[in-house]
Amino acid sequence: MQxxxxxxxxxxxxxxxxxxxxxxxxxDERVFLMGxxxxxxxxxxxxxxxxxxxxxxxxxxxxxxxxxxxxxAGIGAAMAGMRPIVELMTVNFSLLALDQxxxxxxxxxxxxxxxxGVPLVIRMATGAGRQLAAQHSHSLEGWYAHxxxxxxxxxxxxEDARGMxxxxxxxxxxxxIFENVMLYNMTGKISVDAGAVDIEKAVVRRDGKHIxxxxxxxxxxxxxxxxxALAAENIExxxxxxxxxxxxxxxxxxESIAKTRRAVVIDEGWRSGSLAAEITTxxxxxxxxxxxxxxxxxxxEETPIPYPSHxxxxxxxxxxxxxxxxxxxxxxx
Amino acid sequence: xxxxxxxxxxxxxxxxxVKPGDWVKRGDVVAVVDTQKGAIEVETYQxxxxxxxxxxxxxxxxxxxxxxxxxxxxEAKETAAVPAPAAPTPPAGAxxxxxxxxxxxxxxIVSIPGATVGYQASPAARRLAQERGIDLLTVKGSGxxxxxxxxxxxxxxxxxxxxxxRKRAPSLDLNAMRTAIAAAMARSKREIPHYYLEHQVDVxxxxxxxxxxxxxxxxxxxxxxxxxxxxxxALACRRFPxxxxxYRDNKFEPSQAVHIGLAIAIRGGGLTAxxxxxxxxxxxxxxxxxMRDLIARTRAGRIRSSEMxxxxxxxxxLGERGVEALYGVIYPPQVAIIGVGKSxxxxxxxxxxxxxxxVVTLTLSGDHRVSDGHAGALFLAEIxxxxxxxxxx
Numbered sequence: 001m002q003x004x005x006x007x008x009x010x011x012x013x014x015x016x017x018x019x020x021x022x023x024x025x026x027x028d029e030r031v032f033l034m035g036x037x038x039x040x041x042x043x044x045x046x047x048x049x050x051x052x053x054x055x056x057x058x059x060x061x062x063x064x065x066x067x068x069x070x071x072x073a074g075i076g077a078a079m080a081g082m083r084p085i086v087e088l089m090t091v092n093f094s095l096l097a098l099d100q101x102x103x104x105x106x107x108x109x110x111x112x113x114x115x116x117g118v119p120l121v122i123r124m125a126t127g128a129g130r131q132l133a134a135q136h137s138h139s140l141e142g143w144y145a146h147x148x149x150x151x152x153x154x155x156x157x158x159e160d161a162r163g164m165x166x167x168x169x170x171x172x173x174x175x176x177i178f179e180n181v182m183l184y185n186m187t188g189k190i191s192v193d194a195g196a197v198d199i200e201k202a203v204v205r206r207d208g209k210h211i212x213x214x215x216x217x218x219x220x221x222x223x224x225x226x227x228x229a230l231a232a233e234n235i236e237x238x239x240x241x242x243x244x245x246x247x248x249x250x251x252x253x254x255e256s257i258a259k260t261r262r263a264v265v266i267d268e269g270w271r272s273g274s275l276a277a278e279i280t281t282x283x284x285x286x287x288x289x290x291x292x293x294x295x296x297x298x299x300x301e302e303t304p305i306p307y308p309s310h311x312x313x314x315x316x317x318x319x320x321x322x323x324x325x326x327x328x329x330x331x332x333x
Numbered sequence: 334x335x336x337x338x339x340x341x342x343x344x345x346x347x348x349x350x351v352k353p354g355d356w357v358k359r360g361d362v363v364a365v366v367d368t369q370k371g372a373i374e375v376e377t378y379q380x381x382x383x384x385x386x387x388x389x390x391x392x393x394x395x396x397x398x399x400x401x402x403x404x405x406x407x408e409a410k411e412t413a414a415v416p417a418p419a420a421p422t423p424p425a426g427a428x429x430x431x432x433x434x435x436x437x438x439x440x441x442i443v444s445i446p447g448a449t450v451g452y453q454a455s456p457a458a459r460r461l462a463q464e465r466g467i468d469l470l471t472v473k474g475s476g477x478x479x480x481x482x483x484x485x486x487x488x489x490x491x492x493x494x495x496x497x498x499r500k501r502a503p504s505l506d507l508n509a510m511r512t513a514i515a516a517a518m519a520r521s522k523r524e525i526p527h528y529y530l531e532h533q534v535d536v537x538x539x540x541x542x543x544x545x546x547x548x549x550x551x552x553x554x555x556x557x558x559x560x561x562x563x564x565x566x567a568l569a570c571r572r573f574p575x576x577x578x579x580y581r582d583n584k585f586e587p588s589q590a591v592h593i594g595l596a597i598a599i600r601g602g603g604l605t606a607x608x609x610x611x612x613x614x615x616x617x618x619x620x621x622x623x624m625r626d627l628i629a630r631t632r633a634g635r636i637r638s639s640e641m642x643x644x645x646x647x648x649x650x651l652g653e654r655g656v657e658a659l660y661g662v663i664y665p666p667q668v669a670i671i672g673v674g675k676s677x678x679x680x681x682x683x684x685x686x687x688x689x690x691x692v693v694t695l696t697l698s699g700d701h702r703v704s705d706g707h708a709g710a711l712f713l714a715e716i717x718x719x720x721x722x723x724x725x726x
Contacts, residue, residue, distance in 0.1 A: 261457045261483050292455040292483045293476060331477035 006191040014184040016158045016194075017047050017123075020165035021085065025051075025059050028083055031169060034061035034070055035087030035123075044089050045125060045184050071097035071122065075105050075174075078120040083169050088124040091140045091178065105174040106149030117172045121165065127180040127218045127268055128316050134304035137312070139268040141178040141217070142275035145246040150174040152246040153199055156183065156220040158190040160243060163197030175199070178245075180218030180268075202249035204256065208238035211326050212256040214279055215266035216242035219317050223266050226322035237326055245275060253279065254287045261292035264325045266317050271299035296325040334366065334388070336396045337373050337641040338513065344368050345393040346400065348471060355383045357403065362637065364400060365471075369513035371605075375638040381405035454481035461486045470635070510603040521665050525580075526701040529660050530709045534717040535681055537691045542723045558693075559650055560620045562673045564726045565719035566648055567591045567613035573712040575704040576669040576697075577645045585668065585703045594644025594664065595624065597631045606647045606664060607631055607640035617726055648673060658694040668700035669709075671716065693720070 011019075024031045033048065039062040042049030052060040063070040067088055074086040088094040094101070105118045128137035145152045153168065153175060155161045161179070168175035205220065206227050215223040220241050227237040238256050242248065257263055263283060267276035276297040283295055298317045306312050327333065334344050348365035351357060362374040363383075384402040388394055452469050454462070458481045462469050467489055474481035539561060547555040570577040570591045578587040591613040594606035609623055630636060649661045650673035657677055661670035674694035681690035695716055699709045719726065 261455075289456045289460040292457045293480070328477075331475075331480075 006193050008189050009192050010187060010189050011158065012184065013158055013161050013179075013186045013188075014045065014047050016161040016190065017165070017179060017184075018049070018051070020162050021048065022051065022054070024083075024085070024166055024169055025055055027166070028169065030081065030083040031085065032059045032061060032077075032082065033085045033087060034063050034074065036063055036065055036067075036070075036089050038062060038087050043087070045179075045181065047179075047184070048087075067093050067096035068100055071100040072104065074120050074122070075100060075108070075118050078118045078174075079108065079116050084120055085165070085169070086120065086122045088122060090136055090181075091124050091126040092136050092138055094122075094124050094140070101144070101150070101174070101176075102147055106147050109173060110149065118174050119169070119172050120174045121168045121177065122174065123165075123177045123179060125181045125184075126178045127182055128300075128305040128312055129182040129218070131307060131309055131312060132181075133307040137305035139217075139300065139316075141176075141245055142267065142269040142273075142278075144176050144178075145248075145275050145278070147246070150176055150246065151199065151244065153177045154217040154243060154245055155179065156217050156241055156243070158186075158188045159194055160197055162190065162194045164199055164243075166196040167199045171199070178217060182218045183221075186221070199244055200247070200249065202240050202242045202244065202252040204238060204252065205241045206237065206239040208236035209260055210236045211262040211264065211330060212238045212240060212253070212260045213264050213266060213322065213326065214240045214242065214253060214256075216245060217268065219266045219268055222317060222319045223322055225319045226326065229319065229323050230326055233327070233332070235326065235330060235332070242279075248279065248282065250282055250286060253283065254290075257283055257287040258290050261290055262295075262329050264296040264298060264322065264329055266298045266322055268300055268316050270302050271297060272302060274299050293329055293331070296329045298322050298325050334394050334396050334398045334400060335375060335638045335642060337366070337368050337638055338517070341368055341396055343393050343395045344373075346388045346390060347372060349386060349390065351383045351401075353383050353385060357381065357383060366638070369509040371510060371634045371636070373636050373638055373641055375400070377403065379403045379405060452481055453478065455483060457483040458486045461490065465490045468633075507599070507601055507603050510599070510605070514604060517664060518662050521662050525663050525665060525668075527663060527698050528701050528706055528709065530697045530699070530706060530713055531658060532695045532697075532710075532713040532717050534693050534695060534720055535683070535690045536676060536693050536720060539721055539723045540676065540691050554618075554621075556617055556621055557624075558676065559673070560617045560624065561720055561723050561726060562650065562671075562716075563593055563595070563609065563612060563624070563648055564615075564617060564620060565716045566646070566671050567593055568719055568726070569712055569715040570646060571613055572715060573708065575708055576699065576712055578668060579645070579666040580668050580700060580703055581666050588645040590645065592643050592645045594647035594667070595627060596647055596649035596661075597628055600632060605631060605636070605641075606644060606649075607636045608644035610639070610643075617723075646671070651675070658696050660696050661698045663698055663700055668703045669712075670698045672696035672698070695720075 021033055037044050038048045039052040039060045048060060071086055074084040077084045088097060105120060109117045126139050126141055141152060141154060150173065151171060153164050155164045164177060168177060206224060213223045213227060223239050227239050230237045238260055240252060240256055265276040265279050267274050269275055276299050280295045280297060298321050301315045303315060305315055344366040346364060347367045351363045357363060357377050358380045359378055360376050363377045364375045365372050366375050381403040384404045386401050388400045454469050461483055467486055469481055472481045472485050472489065475485050476482040543556055543558060574587040577591055578585060590611055592608035592610050593612040594608050596604060596606045598604055607627055609627060646667055647664050647670045649659060649670060651659050655675060657674045659672040659674060661672050663670050676691045676693050678689050679692045680687050681692060683690065695713055697709050697713050
């Protein structure tokens with residue numbers, strides 16, 4: 001806390017991401033951004049609008065439609081001493097670069113006996129809600145959280161959108177940042193001097209004592225809404241924003257469970273084999289004797305994300321589902 | 334308030350396990366009563382719906398006081414009510430066990446230890462209960478499906494120190510128990526003219542039979558010699574009714590049913606002798622299950638009211654602890670107690686030659702007001718005879 005109140009401004013999540021990129025490019029000459037439509041078009045989610053004019057084509061590089069190619073180029077640049085930010089349009093397309101990410105970026109330090117590292121940051125959009133249908137709407141960050149050798153982040157707040165990029169760029173190994181598509185237009189207040197944030201700790205976004213709601217990314221706000229609805233029924237829900245999906249901050253989760261003894265995990269990934277499954281297992285492994293009931297999960301329905309709006313909304317976690325799951329876990333109807 | 338022993342005049346109701354509106358069936362445990370012998374579970378002898386609880390928690394009421402009203406199924410519209418425990422009017426002086434509930438009594442549902450836990454509890458509740466020594470059987474669950482949650486246990490933990498002590502049914506008050514034993518035994522020696530008989534029985538064949546039976550059994554299914562002794566006494570009681578029943582109001586009341594009281598030592602001192610109901614009607618295997626259950630519950634302080642009040646004769650066996658013969662003090666108003674000594678190998682004459690044999694000494698302490706030594710000798714001899722033919726038990 002500073003003595004003089006810092007200036008607070010209103011901005012969008014999109015703007016916070018853009019400022020983070022701009023700040024990084026200004027602060028470190030090794031930093032550059034590349035990806036599809038990031039330059040002349042200004043980014044398919046308009047995150048990089050204006051950056052090409054500001055920094056020129058050496059720092060803001062439009063690439064061909066070849067995720068594997070430009071992700072590989074980013075890996076090479078990182079190994080050679082640069083600090084590239086690779087933007088993949090969405091996690092759905094990142095699968096074309098999965099070989100580069102898993103077989104190269106995540107393994108080079110191991111395979112080279114620690115002679116080489118890949119200080120690369122890959123940003124990508126994730127999540128449903130914009131009626132972009134089944135090939136553009138999935139949440140696959142849980143898959144990436146499976147891979148040793150990389151870090152996986154899910155900024156849900158303006159501060160994290162603004163602050164995680166710089167910290168990620170300082171990391172000697174690959175860091176993937178997942179930006180939920182429904183957050184880009186979210187407006188909020190943020191200090192003009194907001195800066196780098198840690199990328200290791202989960203954060204309790206709301207205190208409560210009856211149940212712990214564990215979530216991340218786009219589901220955080222639905223979960224906070226659910227906690228507000230639960231409070232009206234005298235259920236005090238604690239909301240944990242994971243922030244980092246790999247590594248997971250077990251300590252924060254278990255500390256909360258020790259207090260509330262119950263949990264619901266909210267994860268926009270599909271239920272089977274999900275990140276929610278991993279978190280649930282860790283709770284059972286580490287906090288079984290603190291539990292007062294089964295752990296519940298609110299995940300996406302096991303279907304390709306549908307195009308029609310009502311079906312799309314029904315397929316992914318929503319506030320009423322979270323409220324219902326929390327109440328069921330507490331034996332309330 | 335049932336009479337849970339000849340010297341019990343009053344009891345304190347420490348826990349209701351039912352509430353108005355609950356349906357109960359015969360044999361269900363409805364309440365826990367604190368007595369000098371510890372916490373005793375009170376069973377209902379009436380099936381029906383609990384209409385009204387008449388005695389509040391922690392009230393001490395005299396034996397014979399109705400504890401609750403039960404509306405039987407046939408009484409849908411009537412207002413007639415039946416007191417929960419079968420003690421319609423207390424007998425004069427209120428010191429006698431309730432009269433022959435024994436005669437028609439259906440054996441209680443046998444609970445195999447471990448098989449019927451009787452509650453569902455969350456991990457957090459289990460841990461807290463274990464840490465604080467709370468018996469989860471005594472906790473009402475408020476979670477989904479009646480699951481006991483952390484908060485349900487926490488409520489008990491949070492009570493002032495005096496309360497949880499008593500809520501913890503398993504804790505037996507050994508001082509109170511000693512007082513009760515003193516009163517009963519002093520009364521016995523004061524009022525009952527004991528006579529004592531001893532009979533030595535060659536149990537070599539029986540032990541061999543047991544060894545063969547047990548050879549293929551897992552330890553938890555093995556038959557113990559005690560089961561043979563108990564069954565032998567039970568069957569002998571049928572032929573010699575003068576040893577099975579109660580001496581009350583200057584006359585002997587033989588009992589049709591045979592409920593053998595099993596003298597069970599309480600760890601830390603103390604003794605109690607709850608009944609194995611209808612002992613004569615069960616097979617040896619069934620008796621083993623019931624014995625294990627009864628002993629486990631007794632040591633955990635969860636004896637049922639009927640088990641306390643209606644043993645018709647008692648068996649005491651210190652056998653394995655090393656004495657060859659013991660002469661018991663009769664537990665009034667019973668009229669006999671059988672002692673079973675340990676099995677010792679003795680030189681013994683069989684068919685004209687001496688050989689090593691396993692010998693057990695049976696003793697009888699009899700009430701001379703009811704029976705004489707001659708009858709006692711025949712009774713003991715019959716027990717010995719039965720004990721030598723385990724295959725017929």
